Amino acid sequence: MSTAGVLLAAGAxxxxxxxxxxxxxxxxxxxVVSRxxxxxxxxxxxxxxxxTGAVDLTGALADARHKIALISNERWASGIASSVRCAAGWAERQGHEAVVVGLADQPFVISAAWRAVAASAGPIAVATYDGRRGNPVRLAREVWPLLPHDGDEGARTVxxxxxxxxxxxxxxxxxxxxxxxxxxxxWS
Structure with a gap:
């Protein structure tokens, strides 16, 4: 099963x-975004x-530009749901079966968390830290149609x-x- 990782970095x-x-x-x-x-x-x-959306991240992402896809969210101001939708739409066009989404303003989420969530079974997998839900979140293709189109919640509503x-x-x-x-x- 092909799984993509997407960092949400569109907000203001x-x-x-x-x-x-x-x-x-x-x-x-x-x-923060490069970390x-x-x-x-x-x-x-x-x-x-x-x-991406509200801010130009080109300079901060320059070193990785050849290894990533940049997805422009023209509707970024409508809330994080539009960014999650952009991620799922991109993953669908690329032929992936699941997408793992995380937040660009969380620089201390480690690669092991991304891997663990990506490897999990089930339609939705959510990272937990000491029992509290967080990011990243894995969304299987079957749940993408259920995702909201706008608002300040992505997969939480589902x-x-x-x-x-x-x-x-x-x-x-x-x-x-x-x-x-x-x-x-x-942290500084």
Whole structure:
């Protein structure tokens, strides 16, 4: 079964009040988005893509540009659901049977988490950290039509409607996101 990994990086990051976008902020000399992308690469999935939108990430992704597909989400302002839809649509066009989606503002999700979620069975697999659901999330082709088209929830609405098809996957690593300047300062 072919499984792609997709990093969602389309949002505006409005809670991050610095002069630059949160994904371009650095931790130990590397941008938040490049750190997240490196973990996804190290998971060795069949293909890798990044959904972009509000900010130009070309410079931050330059080193990886020949290894990834960039998916432009023109509807990024409608919420994360549109980015998840973009990811599923791209995966379908590429012939993948599943897509594992994660967030570009979570630079401490490790490659082992991506691999574990990708290898899980079931229509939806969700990473758990100390019993709490997080990212990444694996979505099998059969659930793609159930995904919402817009709004600030991606697969969570499907997981609530159909809890019987959700497989929790215990993962190591940190699911912390960088949403504010204060979040970043804890790691810098």
């Amino acid at each position: 990051g409005t809670r991050f009040t610095a002069s630059q976008h949160k994904l371009l902020a650095t931790i130990d000399g590397r941008s 997240a992308l490196q973990s996804l690469f190290e998971a060795s999935l069949d293909a890798v893509a990044v959904v 997981m609530r409607r159909f809890p019987e098809i959700v497989v929790p996957v215990a993962c190591e690593g940190l699911p912390d996101d960088i949403d504010t300047v204060e979040d970043l300062s804890r």
